Amino acid sequence: MxxxxxxxxxxxxxxxxxxxxxxxxxxxxxxxxxxxxxxxxxxxxxxxxxxxxxxxxxxxxxxxxxxxxxxxxxxxxxxxxxxxxxxxxxxxxxxxxxxxxxxxxxxxxxxxxxxxxxxxxxxxxxxxxxxxxxxxxxxxxxxxxxxxxxxxxxxxxxxxxxxxxxxxxxxxxxxxxxxxxxxxxxxxxVDLSLFKNLPGKEECRRRLGLPLERPVIGYIGRFRTMEMEKGIPELVQAVAKLPTINGQEPLLVCVGGPMDVVPGYLELADRVDAPRERFMFVDRVPNTEVPFWIRSCDVVTIPWPWNEFSAYFTSPLKLFEYMAAGVPIVATDLPSIREILRHRENAWLVEPNDECLAQAIFRITTDRSLAQELIEGASRDINNYxxxxxxxxxxxxxxxx
Missing domain, CATH: 3.40.50.2000 (Glycogen Phosphorylase B;)
Known part of the structure; x- marks a missing residue:
């Protein structure tokens, strides 16, 4: 035909x-x-x-x-x-x-x-x-x-x-x-042209007004889909469990909106005794700016909880953008995610809960050799997508x- x-x-x-x-x-x-x-x-x-x-x-x-x-x-x-x-x-x-x-x-x-x-x-x-x-x-x-x-x-x-x-x-x-x-x-x-000649992490942070020294944990994408949470509450609790990293307070940056759910996330942070200074929530940004936000991060996350949609039906755009941006990925170990990501090869996969997320984020942000291995694996694979x-x-x- x-x-x-x-x-x-x-x-x-x-x-x-x-x-x-x-x-x-x-x-x-x-x-x-x-x-x-x-x-x-x-x-x-x-x-x-x-x-x-x-x-x-x-x-x-x-x-x-x-x-x-x-x-x-x-x-x-x-x-x-x-x-x-x-x-x-x-x-x-x-x-x-x-x-x-x-x-x-x-x-x-x-x-x-x-x-x-x-x-x-x-x-x-x-x-x-x-x-x-x-x-x-x-x-x-x-x-x-x-x-x-x-x-x-x-x-x-x-x-x-x-x-x-x-x-x-x-x-x-x-x-x-x-x-x-x-x-x-x-x-x-993914559109690889958006990631071609992308500046380094520090330059991206300067462009976006992000702190240069603090370890930044990223989530880029809508905070909720079809009235379902996409793991932001678990991510908030995971960041609450993190110690300081290299003497710096970690910063969770979530980009994508909607912003009307953010007060609930900040109230959750208060309940788990996490300082609000550890959290930044940003509404949707133009698609052409997404690569800069991803590249600004030390680690990016897909923290989805287990439900039928997340486990079996989804192929998240952020996953492929993360792979293209050259930033190590921590993702929950769901069947749909495993169709693209492989543990210890192109991402670090964990059980879908805040404790495992916290452990993985800390390990990736403190082990540069491991982070680089994951980046290289994802960079090799992304040309297929x-x-x-x-x-x-x-x-x-x-x-x-």
Whole structure:
């Protein structure tokens, strides 16, 4: 199957401060870099944040306008969520997903593309029903309504490929009846150009106003996802347990927001008798600035607790950015993380609790030889995980099928 034109249909608010918006746009950019003409279609949604309302996808994410963007009419039911209980809003949202998916699929059909790409179950359902060649990208093993929808398309000839972030998602889709030969596992990626010629740690700290002498422990990414904590409370407690390092108070720097949860983290620090001077919380920063924040750190962390999503379904963007930035990684030892990271080779993996996190952070920040070994291992591996390579692998898979 030759691919000259691709339409990416995304039923999400764009631009968005959440990671999925960046991932979608980087994939569009990566397909374009592989010589494909790309059009991204998304619904018109109200932006409550004035900063978002003033920016385009390209300016917000700091990417070149290498693909087309088309916003489609939409009834923004998300604005109704605060007025209804979840039991009422959920079926309304599902019905809207189906309705917009049908409308978007019919509009997209007029583009005459070689392939239609989406990570939305409602869109995928209608694309395949209409008979358009479809790639569905799976970020979870779906439940309830989404599962029912996707099972309806599992054997449709128009479904050309399912792209899964982890092997666990692939297993779930195979159990749902999807042909295994149509499923590929491709984790997320990174734009290595953002990390090329990156300044050293001290220069990055000067640029960002961070202390030069203190050991800095970093967490870069959203503090919560889908109303789930991503390990910041455990990280706060871990930093509370740390002694001084080389005579200096350690500093935990968390970058990504949302900031409304920060008072709770600081109250937790008070309860565990950790001085607030050990903590710095920063809202989302532009994607082009993320490498500077990572490089400023002595160690970076993925402190996720054990839950189904974190353990089996996630491929965090921060993981690949950490690897590219040349900073040692401490991460909780979850199955999804182990698909990329290997203990003592390209990261230090620990049990998901504050005590183990504290021990690992102290060891990495005081053992320069070990830290350098982990950096070198990650630097060797990261070339396998670029956005362009990911898009290329999808194109090759479609050509073979």
């Amino acid at each position: 030759m691919i000259n034109r691709l339409v990416y249909l995304a039923n999400v608010r764009l631009p968005t401060e959440k990671a999925h918006g960046y991932q979608i746009c980087k994939m569009c950019e990566a397909f374009a870099a592989n010589g494909v003409e790309v059009t991204l279609m998304h619904p018109r949604r109200r932006q409550l944040d004035p900063e978002l309302s003033r920016q385009t996808i390209f300016s917000y994410y700091g990417i070149a306008p290498s693909f087309g963007v088309r916003s489609l009419p939409n009834l923004d039911v998300v604005l109704w969520e605060r007025f209804f209980p979840k039991s009422i809003f959920a079926p309304v949202f599902f019905a809207h997903t189906l309705a917009w998916g049908l409308y978007a699929a019919l509009v997209a059909r007029g583009e005459g593309a070689d392939v239609y790409y989406t990570r939305d179950s409602g869109v995928a359902y209608w694309l395949t029903r209409i008979g358009l060649p479809t790639v569905y990208e799976a970020h979870v093993v779906p439940k309830r309504g989404q599962r029912w929808l996707l099972q309806r398309i599992a054997r449709r000839p128009a479904l050309r490929l399912v792209v899964c972030l982890t092997s666990f998602i692939k297993k779930g889709f195979a159990e749902m009846g999807f042909p295994e030969e149509k499923i590929v596992v491709l984790p997320d990626g 670029t956005w362009e390579r990911r898009a290329y692998n999808i194109i090759i898979a479609l050509k073979i099928l």
